[in-house]
Amino acid sequence: MNQTHPSIEAIVDFLHGEMPAPQLAAIAAHLAGCPECQDRRAAEDAITDAVRAYAREQERALPANVVAGIRRGIEPGGAPWGWEGFRAVLRPIYAVPLAAAIALVLYIGISARHGENVPPAIDSAYYVENHAVMAETAPFADGAPPAIMLTSSR
DSSP: OOSSOOOHHHHHHHHHTOSOHHHHHHHHHHHHHOHHHHHHHHHHHHHHHHHHHHHHHHOOOOOHHHHHHHHHHHSSSOOOOTHHHHHHHTSHHHHHHHHHHHHHHHHHHHHHHHOOOOOOOOOHHHHHHHHHHHHHHOTTSTTOOOSSOOOOOO
C-alpha cells in the first residue's frame, strides 16, 4: 500500500477526470486499498452531487421567443433589409468608424479647395529691374569697380 495519500485537489481532479491517465491509474490503485482516502473521495463526490443538484434547481429555461430569435440569427439568409438593415448600420460599431471616415473625407476635401497654395504671379519686369539693381550694388560682380583699394604705406 502507498504511504503517501493524494491531496484533496488530486482526489477532486480524479473525480472529474482532469489529470493524465498514468496519474488517474495511480490514484485509482491507491483508493482501492486505502479506506481513509475512500472516505475523502466519497465526501468530495457528495459535495459534487449537491452542487450539481443545486445548479439544476436554479436552472431556468429561456423564453421561447429568445430561443426563436437565436435560431433566426444563426440561420443562413444574410442580414435583414429595410428598417432592420438600416438600424444595423446605425449600431455604434459601424456608425463611429463611418462617421470618422466621412469627417476625414470632408476635412481633406475642404482643406484641398481652400488651402491651394498658388504662388502669386510676378511680372518679368520685376526680375529685370531687380537684376539691374543687384548688378550695380554687388561688389564682386563681373565688371564692378572695387569699392575699396588696398594700398601700402611703405
